[in-house]
Amino acid sequence: MKIKEIIVVEGKDDTVAVKNAVDADTIETSGSAIGKKVIEQIKLAKDRRGVIVLTDPDYPGERIRKIISQQVPGCKHAFLPKKEAISKKGNNLGVENATADAIRLALKDAQQESDEWREQISSDDLMAFGLIGGKNARKRRERLGDLLKIGFTNGKQLYKRLLMFKITKDEFSEAIRKVLKEEENE
Template structure:
């Protein structure tokens, strides 16, 4: 599978994992302090071929994603579940631990961020759905992020991420319904 866009990853091990899964070029941020030089490379890549941001499903990965989104508009974003980013042994979490199939699937479902954001889902909807301020809120947000392929978020980030990826009320409702049905069946 050949990927036209340049994939932005955190480090060399992520590049190795990407190249095991697909034929693609990468730019490495080398940590969460994304340099101006790296931002300029990403801007150039976005202009020439497009960019897919594919960072680890943890706080530093989200920080990198946010920095790039603010400075390089129009990037696509690929996400993997935390459970797919765990090493077989040892510690840490990251894209480098994901299987080639998981990486290909995440890239296939990468989202484009649109400039115009209209609010279909309100913060009150998130409270009513038990995604904020509920005993099971964290678990529900994690499962919702997986179902909608937008990654895990905390309560404050969820609304922004739903708007950023233009998740419709219908998509949100269907995903939430499945999550609540799964809870009932447990």
């Protein structure tokens, strides 16, 4: 599978995992302290070929995404579910631990970021479905992020991410129905 966009990853091990999964070029951020030179490379890549951001599903990975989103708006974002990025020993979370199939699926489902901040889903919707502040809120947000291919977020970030990726009220409703049905069947 050939990817025309350049994939932004955190480090060398992530590059190896991506190249084992797909035919693609990468830019490595070398951690969460992204320098001006790397940001300039990402800007050039976005203008010439497009960019897909694929970072670890953890705090530093989210920090990198946020920096790139602020400095280089309009990139695509690919998300690996945590269960796909956990090491065999369970002590490390990262792109380098994911299978080639999981990486291909995440890249296939990459979502375009949007500057358009139209309200389609309200914060009241998040409260009503127990995505904020409930005992199962974290688990529900994680599953919702997997279903909508927007990654895991905390309560504050969820609303922003739903808007950022233009998730419609219908898409949200269908995904939350699945989440609640899965809970019933547990």
